[in-house]
Amino acid sequence: METFAHRHLLDIEGLTRSEVERILDTAKAFFEVSRRPVRKVPTLRGKTVINLFYESSTRTRTSFELAGKRLSADVINMNISASSVSKGETLQDTCRTLAAMHPDVVVIRHWAAGAPNYVASRIDCSVINAGDGMHAHPTQALLDAFTIRRHRGTLENLVVTICGDVAHSRVARSNANLLKLFGCEVRVVGPRTLLPAAVDSLGVRVYDRLDEALEGADVVMVLRIQSERLEGALLPSLREYARTFGIGAKAMALAKPDAIVMHPGPMNRGVEIESEVADSDRSVVLSQVESGVAVRMALLYLLAGEATESPAIGEVG
Ligand code: CP
Numbered sequence: 001m002e003t004f005a006h007r008h009l010l011d012i013e014g015l016t017r018s019e020v021e022r023i024l025d026t027a028k029a030f031f032e033v034s035r036r037p038v039r040k041v042p043t044l045r046g047k048t049v050i051n052l053f054y055e056s057s058t059r060t061r062t063s064f065e066l067a068g069k070r071l072s073a074d075v076i077n078m079n080i081s082a083s084s085v086s087k088g089e090t091l092q093d094t095c096r097t098l099a100a101m102h103p104d105v106v107v108i109r110h111w112a113a114g115a116p117n118y119v120a121s122r123i124d125c126s127v128i129n130a131g132d133g134m135h136a137h138p139t140q141a142l143l144d145a146f147t148i149r150r151h152r153g154t155l156e157n158l159v160v161t162i163c164g165d166v167a168h169s170r171v172a173r174s175n176a177n178l179l180k181l182f183g184c185e186v187r188v189v190g191p192r193t194l195l196p197a198a199v200d201s202l203g204v205r206v207y208d209r210l211d212e213a214l215e216g217a218d219v220v221m222v223l224r225i226q227s228e229r230l231e232g233a234l235l236p237s238l239r240e241y242a243r244t245f246g247i248g249a250k251a252m253a254l255a256k257p258d259a260i261v262m263h264p265g266p267m268n269r270g271v272e273i274e275s276e277v278a279d280s281d282r283s284v285v286l287s288q289v290e291s292g293v294a295v296r297m298a299l300l301y302l303l304a305g306e307a308t309e310s311p312a313i314g315e316v317g
Helices: 017-035 059-070 091-099 115-120 138-152 170-181 210-214 238-245 285-304
Strands: 048-053 074-078 105-110 126-132 159-163 185-189 205-207 219-222 260-262
Touching (some): 017 138, 017 170, 059 074, 059 105, 059 126, 059 285, 091 115, 105 115, 105 285, 126 285, 138 260, 138 285, 159 210, 185 210, 205 210
Parallel strands (some): 159 185, 159 219
């Protein structure tokens, strides 16, 4: 089989459409492993994966751990608060220390945009970006693409409406970049204060009104209101936000009758999404979680299971 052309996964930018398809097709092959009575294959036996999460996570961290273990890799989850980071060790020193133990892959989530690129340029193993600041969350975009393909049959030429806190969302940025590769019409909608200043540079259609943005949508992607990243009074109140931009059954009625609704999690029920939608037949939220394990298995396999010499995906400079 042809070698995967990248050593790291740092961003969706830098991936071609055929590389995305290769990742999704590989994930499809691994998907069934998680549904077997014995959920393990020997693919990465003897390989080591280190999860280094400087920000909290449920889905991404657990699914990377499961993905590595289901491929028979040795998986180490660093507990940052109990590590020497709490004694002031720098990111560079932490990574060089871990690199000296010869891991094959370091999976990193960090509050600073660009931290995974910084690490990738300083250590001699593959690095996967598990979310950096407000910059990128490439594995989320890949699992979202996998989920859309599973439920809609295709990724091509769909209308995808991304709702809410786009300004603080690495998920929105990575999804927009990926979906454009497949000719999708990507719409974003939310209060002006929660849209990035350079929203036009994302190559998306910008809407102020939810009803217009949802009309004819195949996919409704709801974003979490990121209270921890909101600086100042960007929202008058969560109640008003819910009334104007929250996704309930009435809003979903404006999308196509077979439209699906997605949320990367964790959800603020009653704020950006109502339970009547989150728990409905149109919701693929838990399917996203299941897809996440398969997509992360695919990435670990492509990056650690094959010899790789080429530049990083999304590598700066
Ligand atoms: N979607 C996502 O990144 O969720 P976690 O923060 O739980 O990993």
